[in-house]
Amino acid sequence: MTYGLFLSATDKKPMYLQIVEQITSKVLLGDWPADMALPSIRELAAATQVSVITVKRAYAELEQAGVIVTQAGRGSFVSPHPDLQQQLKQQELAQLLQAAVALARQLQLTDAELAAQLEQQLQQSSAQSSAG
Amino acid sequence: MQSFAFDMRGIDIRYPHFAMENLNLALPQGQVMGLVGVNGAGKSTTIRMLMGLVKPAAGQIEVLGYKMPAQQVQAKYEIGFASDDMRLYKSQTLQWHMDFVHSIYPQFDQAYAKDLLKRFELIGEQKIKGLSHGQRVKASLLLVLARRPKLLILDEPTTGLDPVARDEVISELAEVLRDDARSVLFSSHNTHDIEKLSDQIAFLDRGKLLALQDKETYLDSWSRFRCQLPPGRQADITGAVSIRQQGQLAEIITDQNNHDFPQRLVQAGFTVLEQHRMSLEEIFVANVKRSR
């Protein structure tokens, strides 16, 4: 079984990042509930056919992000933190906003122009939800 | 103290048109090492030294704790070797080979071998001369995998295989990852396979080790940038492996991405338009080109 992880070798994203993102989604969606035991590093490596070092790195990043906790000798588990979902979604929002700002800078928009575009998006979205 | 799957130190070997000097190569137990290099770089020579088939002029070699070539018999009971220039006996069947290997190695797992026969879609009663190239490669690998050896040394295990056969072989190799007492050394032109499965990358060129590093760090350290330069500026910056410039746009490849190379680009007045992670294949080509 691949634990529902589908890794692509041709995706430009590095393998460890694909693992991090896919496990994070599963946790966010609730597919992998709080306190669930994760497969061991070697088990996941064999199942997804990636090197042990890659899975180790993914697990390390997941632990740093607070998505999982690792207990020495017992393995890794989905974080029991009640606000985990909220936290992760906040992180995701912050990252998206960061990316938007970077892109805006590349396009050489002023802060006001960017804010205006954000306004526009907000208005469009509330128009859609009240119409639909 | 960490045990090593193999440990080569200070290796010197000389052939009429090829030499290796002071080669140091080691793999901790439980890991996978991918050996990368052009034909003639020294991969096969390295592998033959590990198998005790060739004796270096100087240096020490230990495989699974055994000194080579002195203790090669004990070592070979626990090493599984397969190379693409190795052949089985044409006039005999695959089952004959399986029985022969079984008579030599007590750990040969008959049940697992039967299972592999099915998975690799091979027929025991078929004579080796009737097998296609891909089937032959799978047959050799079957004989080696069924013993569950502590160290697998594979020289081009997937070369010449069709995508389906390659997938079958990689699947079986990945099973070895489960066991932290088993290690793998494999050389391959399929950099994709090396990129996916290796914990360590060893890069050989003309008998020299260009790189020996854990895969993640190694892949992180290489990057390709597309930059915009101020007008009239020549693209020149330390740490670049290759630079291709046309007008104000330049493509710059570096192997020092981990050492604040992006900041140096900015400091040099370059505007980074795009940054890409490089595949092992692209790194391979860039690395070899720069040493020519």
Add this chain to the structure above:
Amino acid sequence: MSNIFSNARMIKLLIGKDWQLVKKSLAAYLAGGVLVIGLMGMATPLLFNTGAILMITLMIVIGARSAIELVINEKKDQTLAFVLSLPVTPQDYAWAKLGANLLLYLVPWLLLVLGMLAVIVSSPVYNGVIPLVVLVSVFILLSYCCYLATALLTYSEGYTTAVMIITNLLLNGFIIWLLRMPAIHLTLEAPTASWNSTSLGLLTGGITLIIIVLLGTAALQQRKTSFL
């Protein structure tokens, strides 16, 4: 130098493997040998001589095929890497090759020689031909040892074939020389086999040479440091 006993188990397995590779063709050759011996047992000189020529050819062919199949082909067909990846040292391999080849030739050779002698003794054929038959057989065995040695030490199809051709030519010369020799010539048609100092000398000489060639090969093989 690793001696033949340090890895006796594997050497036995390797010899067994070589036996399995050639047993079918050996069985066929021996079947042919039985027919030829039958031919030789028919009393007419023509049939005996025809049988003798066929027997000489058969003995040479068995040796040639064996040396090529078990030695040269192992390198040509690239099965050498497979065998050397087994728990053996290159020296163990050399012992196994020498042992297998010798065994797998000596057994049929001995059977054929004894078969011929049995037929000669029990049939109207003059027993006086026995020394000739034995000397020629020993010469063929010596030739085999020579090109086996060449095969094992050079792994070259070219050199081995050259040595085979040379020894065949020498064989013809040897037979003619023997037939001309009065010691042999005069006793050919006698009802009993008579060994004199000449023929016995040749026999001892032949056997000694065989032993020298084999020991020399074994010694030189142990000094090879790499096989690939």
